Amino acid sequence: MPLSALSPFFAAIPAAHGGDVSVQRLSAVVLISVVAGIMNSIAGGGTLLTFPALVGLGIPPITANATSTVALWPGSVTSMWGYRDALTGARRWALGFAIPSLVGGAVGAWLLLHTPEARFAALVPWLVLAATALFIIQAPLMKAVRARSGLSDGGVVDTEADARRTSGFPSPAVLVCQFCFGIYGGYFGAGAGILMLAELGLMGLTNIHRMNGLKNWGGMCMNFVAAASFAIGGLVDWRVALTMAVGAACGGYLGSRVAQRVPQRAVRMAIIAIGLGSGVWLMF
Numbered sequence: 182m183p184l185s186a187l188s189p190f191f192a193a194i195p196a197a198h199g200g201d202v203s204v205q206r207l208s209a210v211v212l213i214s215v216v217a218g219i220m221n222s223i224a225g226g227g228t229l230l231t232f233p234a235l236v237g238l239g240i241p242p243i244t245a246n247a248t249s250t251v252a253l254w255p256g257s258v259t260s261m262w263g264y265r266d267a268l269t270g271a272r273r274w275a276l277g278f279a280i281p282s283l284v285g286g287a288v289g290a291w292l293l294l295h296t297p298e299a300r301f302a303a304l305v306p307w308l309v310l311a312a313t314a315l316f317i318i319q320a321p322l323m324k325a326v327r328a329r330s331g332l333s334d335g336g337v338v339d340t341e342a343d344a345r346r347t348s349g350f351p352s353p354a355v356l357v358c359q360f361c362f363g364i365y366g367g368y369f370g371a372g373a374g375i376l377m378l379a380e381l382g383l384m385g386l387t388n389i390h391r392m393n394g395l396k397n398w399g400g401m402c403m404n405f406v407a408a409a410s411f412a413i414g415g416l417v418d419w420r421v422a423l424t425m426a427v428g429a430a431c432g433g434y435l436g437s438r439v440a441q442r443v444p445q446r447a448v449r450m451a452i453i454a455i456g457l458g459s460g461v462w463l464m465f
Contacts, residue, residue, distance in 0.1 A: 206238055210234055210235070210238070210424065210425055211425065213230050213231060213234050214231060214427075214428035214429045214432065215428040215431055215432040215435075216230060216432060217256070217428075217429060217432060218428065218430065218432025218433040219432040219433070219436035220432075220436070221256055221257065221374060221397075221429075221432075221433060221436070222256065222260035222263070222397065222432070222435075222436030226312070226372070227253055227256070228312070228369075228370050228371035228372075229309065229312055229313060229316065229459065231249040231252065231425065232249050232459075233459035233462070235248055235249055235418075235421065236463065238421070240418055241298060242301050242305045243416060244416050244417070246301075246370075247293070247408075247411035247414075248411075248416075248417050248421050248422045250407050251408040251412060251422045252421070253404070254404045255427075255429055256430050257404060257433060258433070259433040260393075261394065261401055262434065263434050263436075267388070267391045267394045268398070270344050270347070270348055271347040271348070271391070273348065273349055274347040274348065274395075277351045278355070278395065278398065278399055280356070281359040281360035281363055282359055282363045282398075282399045282400075282402035282403040283363070284360060284363065285366065286366055286402065286403030286405070286407045287407070287410065289365060289368035289369075290406065290407040290411060291410065292368050293368050293369075293407075294410065294411075294416070308371065309456060309460040309463060310457070312371035313456030313457055313460060315375045316375060316453060317453055322379050340388050340391075342385070343386050346385055347391070355380065359377070362377055363403040366403040366404065366407070367403055367404075367406065367410075370404065373403070374396050374397075374400055377396040377399050377400070378393070378396050381396065
């Protein structure tokens with residue numbers, strides 16, 4: 182069904198910012214949300230695509246951030262489902278990991294709800310540039326983490342050791358780190374997945390699929406409570422969020438199933454260019 186056929190549906194849904202978004206522009210946002218869902222599933226950084234796109238539609242920054250969080254959440258659910266086989270035996274660890282993710286996400290969402298629009302608009306360029314910097318250093322950061330774990334880039338993944346490390350509850354250090362990442366994720370989100378991957382690597386995990394599954398689980402938890410808070414607070418532009426959610430869900434599942442077949446270098450370079458360009462554009 183073409184999006185143009187849904188025009189009456191979109192028209193019936195009130196926009197949180199009181200403006201209007203054409204069906205043609207929504208179509209472009211759907212495509213962006215598919216790519217964002219794939220990126221979040223594999224490595225994170227999807228918000229660097231969706232947030233500037235929503236601001237470009239004329240949506241105020243806080244509403245754009247809240248709408249992006251709500252729209253991308255279904256993608257975290259489908260990507261989690263795609264990685265379910267890689268999480269066998271990690272039930273207790275995942276349950277413990279969920280607690281600081283949920284609490285931190287709630288704190289971050291509360292902070293956003295109590296941040297004046299003008300102040301958040303002033304912070305946005307720096308948040309985008311900081312998230313882009315995290316994305317840029319992700320590859321060397323993960324290389325350093327792997328070296329610390331005793332693995333070279335061509336090293337052998339120790340799945341048995343990973344299973345042992347994630348068979349019980351997380352350590353207090355992991356819980357504290359995840360709580361801090363949850364606050365950041367609930368407040369803005371871009372780059373939170375990168376931080377979680379580094380955290381899991383420093384734990385000694387070597388299986389990127391298990392790491393991605395756990396990272397997506399943590400992101401799903403923190404974004405769930407943040408999305409609920411934003412929805413209750415009336416910050417979400419639902420016509421945009423519902424449209425984007427479809428694309429993000431498709432992209433999240435697709436990315437989780439074909440992660441090793443995606444030519445990531447070209448995509449990463451595009452994300453970096455968009456992040457830097459968006460940060461400068463938002464600044465001026």
